[in-house]
Amino acid sequence: MGSRSREGLTSIKESKWSPDASVPDSSGPAWIPYEKMWTLIFAVVLLPVLSWTWVLPSPTQSCPSLALHAASSAVGSGTTLINSTLVPIGGLNVSNTVNQVSFCQVLGSVAYGDNETLNFQLWLPDEKIYQGRFMAVGNGGMAGTIDTTNMMLQLNQGFAVAGGDAGHLASTNNNGAGAPNTYIPYLHNTDEVKAWIHNAISLFAPAAKSLVAYFYGQEARYSYYDGCSTGGAQGFALAQYHPDLFDGIVAGSPGNWYSHLALSFLWNGLKTQNSSFLPQSTLNLITSAVLDKCDTLDGIADRLIENPLICDFDIESLACNSSTAKTSTCLTSPQIQAAKAIYTGPISALDGSQIYPGFSYGSEIQWLMQEQTLSDAFAIPILQNLVYDNLSYDYHTFNFGSDVQDVDAKAGIYIDEISTNLSSFQASGGKLLVTQGWADPYNAAIWPIKHMQDLQMAMGADLSDFFNLFMIPGGGHCGAASGYPDVPATYHTVSKLVQWVERGEKPDGVVSTGPPNGENRSRLLCPWPQTAKLVPGGDELWWGSYLCES
Ligand SMILES: [Ca+2]
Numbered sequence: 001m002g003s004r005s006r007e008g009l010t011s012i013k014e015s016k017w018s019p020d021a022s023v024p025d026s027s028g029p030a031w032i033p034y035e036k037m038w039t040l041i042f043a044v045v046l047l048p049v050l051s052w053t054w055v056l057p058s059p060t061q062s063c064p065s066l067a068l069h070a071a072s073s074a075v076g077s078g079t080t081l082i083n084s085t086l087v088p089i090g091g092l093n094v095s096n097t098v099n100q101v102s103f104c105q106v107l108g109s110v111a112y113g114d115n116e117t118l119n120f121q122l123w124l125p126d127e128k129i130y131q132g133r134f135m136a137v138g139n140g141g142m143a144g145t146i147d148t149t150n151m152m153l154q155l156n157q158g159f160a161v162a163g164g165d166a167g168h169l170a171s172t173n174n175n176g177a178g179a180p181n182t183y184i185p186y187l188h189n190t191d192e193v194k195a196w197i198h199n200a201i202s203l204f205a206p207a208a209k210s211l212v213a214y215f216y217g218q219e220a221r222y223s224y225y226d227g228c229s230t231g232g233a234q235g236f237a238l239a240q241y242h243p244d245l246f247d248g249i250v251a252g253s254p255g256n257w258y259s260h261l262a263l264s265f266l267w268n269g270l271k272t273q274n275s276s277f278l279p280q281s282t283l284n285l286i287t288s289a290v291l292d293k294c295d296t297l298d299g300i301a302d303r304l305i306e307n308p309l310i311c312d313f314d315i316e317s318l319a320c321n322s323s324t325a326k327t328s329t330c331l332t333s334p335q336i337q338a339a340k341a342i343y344t345g346p347i348s349a350l351d352g353s354q355i356y357p358g359f360s361y362g363s364e365i366q367w368l369m370q371e372q373t374l375s376d377a378f379a380i381p382i383l384q385n386l387v388y389d390n391l392s393y394d395y396h397t398f399n400f401g402s403d404v405q406d407v408d409a410k411a412g413i414y415i416d417e418i419s420t421n422l423s424s425f426q427a428s429g430g431k432l433l434v435t436q437g438w439a440d441p442y443n444a445a446i447w448p449i450k451h452m453q454d455l456q457m458a459m460g461a462d463l464s465d466f467f468n469l470f471m472i473p474g475g476g477h478c479g480a481a482s483g484y485p486d487v488p489a490t491y492h493t494v495s496k497l498v499q500w501v502e503r504g505e506k507p508d509g510v511v512s513t514g515p516p517n518g519e520n521r522s523r524l525l526c527p528w529p530q531t532a533k534l535v536p537g538g539d540e541l542w543w544g545s546y547l548c549e550s
Pocket of ligand 1: 294296302303306
């Protein structure tokens with residue numbers, strides 16, 4: 001739903017230890033002594049040059065000829081190519097990143113539903129760079145635009161990359177921004193609602209794959225997906241509903257169980273009004289107190305909590321007494337109750353069951369957006385447009401007991417991707433790599449943990465051959481969290497996914513680099529429930545000094 005921070009060529013240049021997607025690298029969780037560094041440098045710097053020589057697909061079709069191919073049945077009925085243009089190196093700038101390879105830029109559309117249209121782009125890199133890998137990217141928030149920012153990063157790693165708009169236009173949907181009492185057209189069209197998350201990728205991926213095969217003269221060897229936020233939910237949708245489309249999926253900060261996620265926005269907004277409001281100064285106070293209490297549980301005093309689940313912070317310790325009541329160093333009783341409500345998450349008024357998880361210790365510093373902003377942007381629009389079809393619906397009247405079934409029936413069946421049976425995806429050899437920031441201010445960090453536990457209950461205790469979750473201490477929503485500027489915010493997930501899919505190497509650690517404050521710091525992210533432990537005497541600022549341990 002928010003902005004994203006992604007791995008790209010720049011990060012490779014900035015960090016001599018960071019792998020990239022096109023280079024199955026030698027980086028991993030094992031501690032690497034300095035005497036072996038030259039081996040690593042060889043692998044990172046020279047291997048890609050050598051590996052480029054082993055895939056030279058031919059014959060390559062000319063870029064303009066793709067438009068003719070679109071008329072053939074091979075692409076799929078309903079696919080229209082609008083344009084295909086050769087873009088020279090540096091010819092396109094997206095979010096201050098230019099293409100470092102020449103590519104064929106294809107603009108197309110796919111018809112679906114009852115006269116609906118999904119627009120997509122496909123970028124086909126020069127065959128000297130292309131390594132037989134197709135990548136589709138997902139959307140953020142309410143979608144309606146193509147994520148060309150991520151497309152550019154993936155293109156520069158050598159992928160043939162495609163992205164779509166999820167079947168509706170932001171420009172005709174309040175510019176992609178939900179708001180109270182505002183008509184959002186796509187939420188009134190069942191086909192478009194299903195295309196938002198369920199089918200956003202599957203609608204264009206087959207056509208894109210077909211064009212890849214035609215352009216390079218052979219099918220892509222491997223197909224990947226990378227998405228975050230809503231795109232993370234789209235990744236789960238692929239595993240659940242379209243298990244044969246992709247060999248590997250990265251689902252970051254999954255905005256999944258979207259209907260109940262929206263209810264958590266509503267809950268938190270309602271619980272923080274008037275005297276219950278938590279201003280930024282109070283949120284700073286809470287996070288600071290949490291860090292004072294739990295920072296060193298992981299053995300390192302770095303204002304970062306490796307595992308917030310073992311932190312036993314008590315918000316009551318910040319309660320005002322008679323001498324502090326008028327200062328900014330404490331919380332009033334209504335504020336204490338508000339914070340507790342956010343930690344707890346929405347609870348059913350019928351049976352006390354958890355409607356959606358609550359937030360974790362250390363995430364408080366960005367809670368301001370939970371205090372009505374996200375309710376306005378997602379919860380209220382979904383209730384007023386999709387669930388109750390009434391723009392005057394008063395969200396204050398929502399009953400967190402009896403009305404949850406309305407949300408499940410009118411929204412959940414179209415936008416939730418929460419099946420605990422992913423056996424088709426597993427059987428097809430698919431790999432699902434999930435990331436989640438502990439300080440994510442949008443979706444509660446422990447939803448992916450809870451869902452992993454549900455999957456284990458349904459599919460067996462060890463999912464690691466097809467599903468791995470990487471929790472990110474101090475991580476935000478698809479990148480940096482504002483309260484943790486020294487936490488590396490570029491997660492080298494795609495390179496790990498490539499190794500997993502193509503070499504069968506389970507991702508036993510993911511490296512993160514590039515903290516917002518510019519420090520040369522890297523971290524080791526571990527497959528849950530493992531956490532990173534510092535090797536005695538190791539450099540705290542280097543990922544290679546850590547081991548993943550249970
Ligand atoms: Ca610490």
